Amino acid sequence: MSDPASSKYAPLARYLRAQSGDSVRMKFSDIERVIGAKLPRSADTNRAYWSNNASNSVMTRAWLAAGFRSEQVDLAGRKLVFRRIERSEATPAAGFSKAASPPLTVSGSSRERPALFGCMAGTVVVNADLAEPADPDLAAYLDEAYGPAA
Helix, strand or coil, X not given: CCCHXXXXXXXXXXXXXXXXXXEEEXXXXXXXXXXXXXXXXXXXXXXXXXXXXXXCCHHHHHHHHXXXXXXXXXXXXXXXXXXXXXXXXXXXXXXXXXXXXXXXXXXXXXXXXXXXCCXXXXXXXXXCCCCCCCCHHHHHHHHHHHCCCC
16 A cells, blocks of 8 residues: 555645644545545445454555544544544554554453453444254255264
8 A cells, every 4th residue: 555645645745734623624625625626426325434443444544544543433524523632542653653652551351451352342323132943944954964062
């Protein structure tokens, strides 16, 4: 992936760096005006386009390198909020040196773990019995061919 500082999204990074507040509300049309080009179609239809994963796109790397993360993405309203992040939250791919802050760890068990270990716990709900076979016909066939599971 190319360097965000030399990409068509560099003006967005410069714009965000110039902001003094902790958050910047922008319409997609504002971003298009800043970069001087239309956003890709996926920006309007794909929420993942606005994720804060540095390997997502050059544009993502541009806002991360500027020290911001995307939040409150409203695809229907074509708007979002860029929130300033602390250096300790930033990743090396976002343009901050790894030496700037040590990795966050959590103690309290027999070993230290990264601070983000389990950060998604409880955020995903599966409305299915994961112990049930995905294909009941296949389960019946396997029971008939090999006997019931022990």
